Amino acid sequence: MESSRRKEQIISITLNIIGEQGLAGLTIAKIAKNAKISEAALYKHFKGKNDILEHCIGMIEKRLIGTIRSLNKEETTAIAILTGIYNTHINHIQVNKGVPRIIYTSEIHSQENFRTRLFTIIETYLHEIEEIIVEGQKVNTVSQVISAGQAARRFLSIIQFAAFRYSLSGFNMEIIEEGNEQLKEFLHTLEPTG
């Protein structure tokens, strides 16, 4: 298999294993078995386990920021963009459980360099959301009286809590409904003249 495709496959498999078995359940042997290559072959593409994890974080970063950027162009109002981001995240949980596990529950905290990188990603993400809200305020689709930064943090907390509880429930759809209610109430507070 071509190197770049193999690399992506390995990262994807790694995220899946973390999603299903946690970081403690991640081993080189499992990755190799899932990719249907030998363990040694993994080392042709990555320096080691840590290197794979670093690329996983890179992948997460790309996806998160990519989601925001694409929706920021497709949708018109701030509220529509935020709704899109929320839905993308919720859909994402079912497809690739590893991303939410790492990003929202940040299992990788322990290693200092990973913790710092994840923090930067989260803060960048919050900043992007804040920008969307500020833009909405400029064109008056979002109330001027609210704090954009605070709203951004509340928005992410809603996503995180929904993802966390949905995952913990063993993927019970009722919990998604309750997350949607939180979002609805939040979006309502964004409306102007409210």
Next chain:
Amino acid sequence: MESSRRKEQIISITLNIIGEQGLAGLTIAKIAKNAKISEAALYKHFKGKNDILEHCIGMIEKRLIGTIRSLNKEETTAIAILTGIYNTHINHIQVNKGVPRIIYTSEIHSQENFRTRLFTIIETYLHEIEEIIVEGQKVNTVSQVISAGQAARRFLSIIQFAAFRYSLSGFNMEIIEEGNEQLKEFLHTLEPTG
């Protein structure tokens, strides 16, 4: 050392290691070293690693529910109780990082029995908070128009997000401030005639 004290010590040490190095960084050897006993001695008190983890979850449960119960008697209004719970949690993060890591980021998700138990704990916790809000509504210290269940979930999401981000930041106090703002805004929405 007396058995019950030793057991508590081992659980406490385990939670600390998870707090500092994550579940992937937890080993029997590290627990024994921290407790200054041999690895074999651990097995006089617990059946094995899983048994220790189960007792950790038990400890978390006790502490969480204990916090609510005690504050529920000390404080008078629902808003005062919720403020107390929030502050207790935030203070808790600095002292014992393992609890927030397990409970809010639920690193133990992977194992089915642990996941189920944690979910039950969280749902019980949410229910207790909901009860506090309902009681507040009865005596009109909390607005009648809000949904108690939804408010309880928002409350926990605020705690979770603050704990998550505070931990991820490497314990930056500014982030606690931002969490306090979220709480303040939330408590404001609880006020009657608002």
Next chain:
DNA sequence: AATGTAAGTTAGTAAATACTAACTTTATGG
């Protein structure tokens, strides 16, 4: 056709890991 490179293999290794067997120390109540 020769050659070099990328992607893969087999077969191993040293270290770490969870756990156990067998023995020793310590303390306590009859």
Next chain:
DNA sequence: CCATAAAGTTAGTATTTACTAACTTACATT
């Protein structure tokens, strides 16, 4: 004072883990 049980020790073991060396295959370029 001594029997007993609890709490501890040393010294292991089988397995797992991340990683490496040495070799093979596939394939594109000169």
